[in-house]
Amino acid sequence: MSDSRTFTAAMVQMRTGLMSEPSLAQATKLIREAAAKGADYVQTPEVSNMMQLNRKALFEHLQSEEDDASLKAYRSLAAELKIHIHVGSLALRFSPEKAVNRSFLIGPEGNVLASYDKIHMFDIELPDGESYRESANYQPGETAVISDLPWGRVGLTICYDVRFPALYRALAESGAYFITVPSAFTRKTGEAHWHILLRSRAIETGCFIFAAAQAGLHENKRETYGHSLIIDPWGEILAEGGVEPGIIMAKIDPARVETARRAIPSLQHGRRFGVSDPKAGPDHLHLVRGSV
């Protein structure tokens, strides 16, 4: 395929603080650095604006999408640098009671091309007592989102979504060549699952995976895993971050999507099926929700 389809993707790895202004300053510096090095598409992690201590503090600082100063700043920056900036997500006010975890794909004219509300809420309890109840504060999205970049179609997801392969299948079947997974993984679950989950989603979908990550010990005392990743459709890691803030970059050739899918057309081989339980009698069939 022609060289004109290739582009440079950059992931900004950051350590979001309690307040949005210093977090924006941190991201802006890294986005400028990526643009100076030739990035066409720059992604920031989940909750690029603030990671607060508790519900009360979160709601004191939340802005609505209309009023949020960091979204305006990212839009101006994209227009100034003439690049795509994908704000992995912002915590924004959704209603008096709920926030929303929303990512924004901004085009080189500063226009918002697409936004996506995280669908799957991280409500979990780890064996060591670490626990999260994202749904207490956040309103989940109900719609998967795709958008068109100049180099091919992109599907938007966030963090914990990565554990739900049906979403990725749906995005790939809707024409995605790239799938974005801006994240704030915990250190524990990241060590155990991060690379495997993201590489699996790349291999299963034949898509590039772009995952900018939060990293390190945050002002709110949470520790995130880092290791931002750019993965090709064969599952190969093209670039990986460490545990400190910074940028990673890779040249992206969308033709690799076609090569990988020609080699293993598993997207076309998927079949619908039921699950039979012989103990429950010959006519019994559990209905399953999908083919994956």
Ligand SMILES: O=C(O)CNC(=O)[C@H](CS)NC(=O)CCC(=O)C(=O)O
């Ligand atoms: O609440 C915030 O400040 C920002 N949001 C997050 O950090 C979100 C929800 S708590 N984190 C995840 O989804 C981690 C998933 C994860 O670690 C896994 O799937 O293992």
